[in-house]
Amino acid sequence: MGRSSARFGVLGVTSADPVLSLLSALGLGQTAVTALVIDLCRDLNLPGARTLSDLAAEGPALSELGPGRSGVGLLAAGPMTLEEMLPTIEALAVNWPAIVIRCHPGQWAGPTVPVRPLLPGLLQSVEQSPAVWQPLAPGAQPTGPGPVLPRLRGSLARRMLSGASAHRARWVAAWAPIWGMPWA
Numbered sequence: 001m002g003r004s005s006a007r008f009g010v011l012g013v014t015s016a017d018p019v020l021s022l023l024s025a026l027g028l029g030q031t032a033v034t035a036l037v038i039d040l041c042r043d044l045n046l047p048g049a050r051t052l053s054d055l056a057a058e059g060p061a062l063s064e065l066g067p068g069r070s071g072v073g074l075l076a077a078g079p080m081t082l083e084e085m086l087p088t089i090e091a092l093a094v095n096w097p098a099i100v101i102r103c104h105p106g107q108w109a110g111p112t113v114p115v116r117p118l119l120p121g122l123l124q125s126v127e128q129s130p131a132v133w134q135p136l137a138p139g140a141q142p143t144g145p146g147p148v149l150p151r152l153r154g155s156l157a158r159r160m161l162s163g164a165s166a167h168r169a170r171w172v173a174a175w176a177p178i179w180g181m182p183w184a
Contacts, residue, residue: 008032008098008179010089012112014105018043020134023152024115024175025102026160029072030167031176032098036073038089040103046076053078056088066095071165082107098179111183118142132178149174 013028015021018041029035038052052075055064067073077085093099101108114131118140128144135151142148152171160166167173 008035010093010099010101010110011179011183012101012103012108012110013115014103014107014112015115015117016105017115017117020115020117021102023157023160024113024132024134025100026072026074027166027172027175028113028178029098029100030160030165030169030172031179033167034067034070034072034096035098035100036067036075036092036096037100037102038075038077038092040077040082040101040107042077044074044076046074049076051076051078052085052088053080055092056080056085060088060091065092067097071163074163113178113181113183116142116144118148130183132175147174147177 011028013021013025015024021041022039022044025037025039029037050064055075056078057080089099089101101110101112103112105114114129116127116131116133118133118135118137120137120140130146131142131144132146133142133148135148150171156166156169156171159169160172
């Protein structure tokens, strides 16, 4: 597990399943203990919160340039293009120990971790490229290389979605080695 003083960098997370992509981004962020998850998928409704577009247009406040406490922060993208927001992401990456970019496949040009659900039988993926595999049914086997996560329990998913710390959970701990793998 990471410590809040460690440097992890910026890593994208993508999945065809929107719930799995969000939980994966939060889980990966939890391994760093202190991280910022930036949602480029634009499917989260975070009422009243500033967006990455707001930070890009108005400039980030000093308190937004780095973490004020440990934990995982969540920042929605807003209406600007990625090219317009990229300098702000780079500025945030200077002081945040870890930034996780939740994105659609092909949206983020940096290193990106594909997360694929493991389904049984005819629903099984035929993808053979490296990925992180999340079992959704017993007995399903990955069709390509990469780590297979333990079962994700509903109580842990609810805990992470509520903003509570889960960095000691077995499922979150399984994400820790992902930071050091060669994703491209």
